[in-house]
Amino acid sequence: MIQIDSVTKRYPDGTVAVDELSLEIPDGSITVLVGPSGCGKTTTLRMINRMVELTGGRILLDGADIHAQPVNALRRSMGYVIQNAGLFQHRTIVDNIATVPRMLGWDRDRARKRARDLMDRVGLDASLAKRYPYQLSGGQQQRVGVARALAADPPVLLMDEPFSAVDPIVRKVLQAELLRIQAELGKTIVFVTHDIDEAIKLGDMVAVLRTGGKLAQYAPPDELLSAPADAFVEDFLGTDRGIRRLSFFTSAGLELTTAPIIAVDSSAAQVAERTKASGAPYLLLTDTDGKPLGWTGPAAAAKGGAALSVAELLPHGRPFVFGKESLRDALDCAVLSPTGWAVAVDDGGRVVGVTSQTTIAEAIRGAHAERGAAGSPSASAKAAAAEAAAVDPAIAESKAAESKAV
Amino acid sequence: MNVLNFINDFFSDSANWHGTTGIPHRLLEHVEYSLLALLISAVIGLPIGLFAGHAGRGGYALAAFSTAARALPSFGLLVLMTVWLGEIGTTPAMIPLVALAVAPILVTSYEAIRSVDPAPVDAARGMGMSSAAVLFQVEIPAALPLILSGLRSAAIQVVSTATIAAYIGLGGLGRYIIDGLAQHTYGKVVGGATLVAGLAIVTIGVFYLVERLAVSPGVRRGR
Amino acid sequence: MNAYFDMPSDLQHSYLGLIGLHLREALLPVLFGLVVALPVAQLCVRFKWLYSPVLWVTTVLYAIPSLAFFVVLIDYTGATETTVMIPLTVYSLVLLVPAIVDGVRSVSPDTMAAATAMGFGPVQRYLKVQLPIAVPAIFAGLRLAAVSSISLVSVGTLIGNQGALGNLLADGQFYHRTPLIVTSVVTTALLAILVDGLLVLIQTLLTPWAPRGGKSAGKGAGKSGRPSLLRRRTTSAAREPEPAAARAALEDAVR
Numbered sequence: 081m082i083q084i085d086s087v088t089k090r091y092p093d094g095t096v097a098v099d100e101l102s103l104e105i106p107d108g109s110i111t112v113l114v115g116p117s118g119c120g121k122t123t124t125l126r127m128i129n130r131m132v133e134l135t136g137g138r139i140l141l142d143g144a145d146i147h148a149q150p151v152n153a154l155r156r157s158m159g160y161v162i163q164n165a166g167l168f169q170h171r172t173i174v175d176n177i178a179t180v181p182r183m184l185g186w187d188r189d190r191a192r193k194r195a196r197d198l199m200d201r202v203g204l205d206a207s208l209a210k211r212y213p214y215q216l217s218g219g220q221q222q223r224v225g226v227a228r229a230l231a232a233d234p235p236v237l238l239m240d241e242p243f244s245a246v247d248p249i250v251r252k253v254l255q256a257e258l259l260r261i262q263a264e265l266g267k268t269i270v271f272v273t274h275d276i277d278e279a280i281k282l283g284d285m286v287a288v289l290r291t292g293g294k295l296a297q298y299a300p301p302d303e304l305l306s307a308p309a310d311a312f313v314e315d316f317l318g319t320d321r322g323i324r325r326l327s328f329f330t331s332a333g334l335e336l337t338t339a340p341i342i343a344v345d346s347s348a349a350q351v352a353e354r355t356k357a358s359g360a361p362y363l364l365l366t367d368t369d370g371k372p373l374g375w376t377g378p379a380a381a382a383k384g385g386a387a388l389s390v391a392e393l394l395p396h397g398r399p400f401v402f403g404k405e406s407l408r409d410a411l412d413c414a415v416l417s418p419t420g421w422a423v424a425v426d427d428g429g430r431v432v433g434v435t436s437q438t439t440i441a442e443a444i445r446g447a448h449a450e451r452g453a454a455g456s457p458s459a460s461a462k463a464a465a466a467e468a469a470a471v472d473p474a475i476a477e478s479k480a481a482e483s484k485a486v
Numbered sequence: 487m488n489v490l491n492f493i494n495d496f497f498s499d500s501a502n503w504h505g506t507t508g509i510p511h512r513l514l515e516h517v518e519y520s521l522l523a524l525l526i527s528a529v530i531g532l533p534i535g536l537f538a539g540h541a542g543r544g545g546y547a548l549a550a551f552s553t554a555a556r557a558l559p560s561f562g563l564l565v566l567m568t569v570w571l572g573e574i575g576t577t578p579a580m581i582p583l584v585a586l587a588v589a590p591i592l593v594t595s596y597e598a599i600r601s602v603d604p605a606p607v608d609a610a611r612g613m614g615m616s617s618a619a620v621l622f623q624v625e626i627p628a629a630l631p632l633i634l635s636g637l638r639s640a641a642i643q644v645v646s647t648a649t650i651a652a653y654i655g656l657g658g659l660g661r662y663i664i665d666g667l668a669q670h671t672y673g674k675v676v677g678g679a680t681l682v683a684g685l686a687i688v689t690i691g692v693f694y695l696v697e698r699l700a701v702s703p704g705v706r707r708g709r
Numbered sequence: 710m711n712a713y714f715d716m717p718s719d720l721q722h723s724y725l726g727l728i729g730l731h732l733r734e735a736l737l738p739v740l741f742g743l744v745v746a747l748p749v750a751q752l753c754v755r756f757k758w759l760y761s762p763v764l765w766v767t768t769v770l771y772a773i774p775s776l777a778f779f780v781v782l783i784d785y786t787g788a789t790e791t792t793v794m795i796p797l798t799v800y801s802l803v804l805l806v807p808a809i810v811d812g813v814r815s816v817s818p819d820t821m822a823a824a825t826a827m828g829f830g831p832v833q834r835y836l837k838v839q840l841p842i843a844v845p846a847i848f849a850g851l852r853l854a855a856v857s858s859i860s861l862v863s864v865g866t867l868i869g870n871q872g873a874l875g876n877l878l879a880d881g882q883f884y885h886r887t888p889l890i891v892t893s894v895v896t897t898a899l900l901a902i903l904v905d906g907l908l909v910l911i912q913t914l915l916t917p918w919a920p921r922g923g924k925s926a927g928k929g930a931g932k933s934g935r936p937s938l939l940r941r942r943t944t945s946a947a948r949e950p951e952p953a954a955a956r957a958a959l960e961d962a963v964r
Contacts, residue, residue: 151614152615152616162605166607167609168628169603169606169702170628170630171704172704180614183615553902554902556853556901557905558860559863561860561863562860562875562890562893562894565878565881566878569881642771646771646772653867663774663777663780667780667867675777678777682772682777683769687769687772
């Protein structure tokens, strides 16, 4: 555990970068420091490995003051990843990664073997080992940066805006990779970013800092979204935090119906029977394997099975993986679906059921009642509920038809 | 009269190829003076420039010093040193040559270290490299092409200016120029000048080779 | 004091006269060199293949010892000031061409595109955008050329007293008046430093947009805003202040 205990950084010119900051960073999890520029988040990170020396307070690493050991020994016990990777351009990829093990006195072969293992771990092809940094893309360079930081298997990883300089698509991939690696390794990661979405996506705990180096709120991301401590945090989180919070609610409890689902090889009689039974104006057509093909319109359904041609189908949109993806994904699918219904599939992409926007809205209310009450019953929880309710008018038109189906 | 004829006559005269006044001997002397001057300049200039660059201090002092060193007239300094020190060996000739060469070495090596990308340096410090390791394992390898360019430009100036050593009775290719002037045999002057220019080209070639060997492909191709 | 400043009569000049002569012999070649270097450099920028051979020729020319150059020219121009000034012009040219080419080339393609988009023709673009942005690089070359020229004039004493202050060196030895030699060396060095300082001042006046040393921007890096001693090669250091410079130059040009 890293304890940051009323730490202050005051520069000789009187500027205060970090002001009486206290944080407890738990082991084996990702703690994100987030805030606008000038909030002291990078300074805080750099004080942990003493790249910046604090001027007040203390930092304890597993109970021992970080000043208790020589500065370079401290730094070698922590991985350090920076924005532009900071690779050594004169060394090959494998030698870049082997840097710290070599410093710790490993022989060359062992260090290189370790480096190759790590390349595999961070998703770098082995053929890149002998390349030089300039031959790699920005995303690949950043993977090397992460591998280099992990090389000596340090318990702590300090990451200073590691994904800020890559394009959004690569950033998303790298974020997912980091979560995957973290699931395998369980490091204590301190992660600095100015991007609140990145903080919410990656952080087990998120510390929001405000300009002047003061802590605004320190909470798990779900709580941050549901109960921002003050107007600053609320403003920093942005307008759609209610929707974003839905990412933390599982779709597992969502009520599904299989009534309007019908396979493509069904007979006309079956179609007519199913149309009548479901009471829905649309039927979801699946292939023989159970994978969704599309929605039949009311006209097509009226014509019966003979007219079930795939070309006439309405697109079913992106389905969500039931139980794996969140209520946010389910809601998104429903909103984007031309019928207003979301399609739930299993891991294999086979339809397990469909659900309406109304059902999802009810599930959201239910989840909020359960989770929001546990948090603080503040205005923000109410706001989230209001936001969920606000979904309703959008679906009012098809409500009559849906309510029958549900 | 034709410069090319002079060159041809000079190099085809077999008398110019033998003994202590022959081309090989003079060339060797010239190389010796140049190497010695370059070595002394590098021993002075490199450590100061590199460490100042690493520490990020003393830039203005170095600029002032190198401006002063450059301002010293080589030939005047040579005469002054000869008068003050007497014609004792190569010392009076070395002083102006070193004064000439130390400025580019000092300034370029300082600037080379300063212009290294700060990101890898930050990463190196963050992973616990000592200050010396950062300089030798990160900064110098990345700055090497620029450091070598400073040494090369110093070397070319030294090779060209080492001719003045002949003015105080020393050897080297300057002998042909000084003697040719005294004897009004311009063939010698042109021949000597050609040899000096040729030596400068060889110097460039040597530095090219050193760069190929010493600079990492990651740095060379990465620019 | 007289030992230092009593000029031997054979020099036919007072101390101040020698200084004037020295400056003329040293600086006129730099001026000529600049006048020739500008079009040569522009050609090298325009036709990229030209630069490499030009660099080779200039490097070889630069390596020819000044004395040899003087001696060869005596046959053509006699033991005159011209004989001293021609090689110095060549040396200046050699230092200035790469300086100008690197300077002009360091103007970013973005800046050039912006200038074109604003409706600049090629000539306007060169005069109002490229050249102003290249001023620091050109002045770095000018300073080197001026200082080395001032130093080299002294060698002219060996070809019949054409070395201005350098003539004191020969006289000092001939009459065994060491103080004259000291006067020569010290005065030449001071002239070089003075002219160098003057060029720095002119450059500062010409480039009000250039960042002054010391002020650093950006967090914690500490490596920016340094005094740049070298501007000749296109190092990242030389490029760094460029965007601001480019913007300012463009704004000036638009006005």
